[in-house]
Amino acid sequence: MSKRILIVDDETSVRLSFRMALETEGYEIFEAQSIEPAFQMLTEYSFALVILDLRMPGTDGLELLKKMSEAGIHTPVTIVTAYGDIPRAVEAVKLGATDFLQKPLLPADLRHVVAELIKRHPSEDRAAADVFTVHMAAAKRCLSLHAFAKARLHLVKAMELNNKSVEAFNLAGVLAELLEDYQKAKKCYGQAIRLDNRYEPAQQNMRRLFELDHFGSSNELVNLGND
Secondary structure, eight states: OOEEEEESSOOOHHHHHHHHHHTTTEEEEEEEESHHHHHHHHSSSOOOOEEEEEEEEEEEEHHHHHHHHHHHHHOOOOEEEOOOOHHHHHHHHHHOOEEEEEESSSHHHHHHHHHHHHHHOOHHHHHHHHHHHHHHHHHHHHHHOOOOHHHHHHHHHHHHHHHHHHHHHHHHHHHHTTTTTTHHHHHHHHHHHHHOOOOHHHHHHHHHHHHHHOOOOOOOOOOOOOO
8 A cells, every 4th residue: 555645835836846756656645735634634544754844824834743742643744844943943853743854855855855754654554543543532522522423423434444443342332322222332342342351341331231221220330441
């Protein structure tokens, strides 16, 4: 599978030149001209690398690094800027940037740098795990707000990334239970237990449903799993 790279730059010409330089090497290129769509892509897809412009009108590349850090997304990021701004470069590195490059970049130089960064940070599996974590956290937040349709969407995306997650199956059971689909809830809890019979949240939820079936009440609360 080709490695995905996200280019974040407000200049169309820059994004195009980067795309043309990198697609010839087989990379799958995504583009964003500002922080918000870039962050949205990072929560939906796994990337091997982000190439991020440090200065953009009305926004700042450092803001994306902060949002990634807060969301637990650890995809490698290389900062690209036309300004030799050492203090901001240091701040970017403190926020998680892995490298700092200056415009203009020759296509051959860009290809070399990207290849080295990806070789140094084989992150595709880790990036996928980061996106999975983001969707799981979002699903839990939606469940707590009783936004069940949104919770389902996040769970579907999470399970597309990891279909053997005991936590995801347990959370799917919680969602089904809250929607009063108790048979589906039991199936989800049962699948979580089959994947890991030591996973206590699913055991607790299954036990509670058993008590409700047989005794009409239970002292246990629904267990969402790891916080």
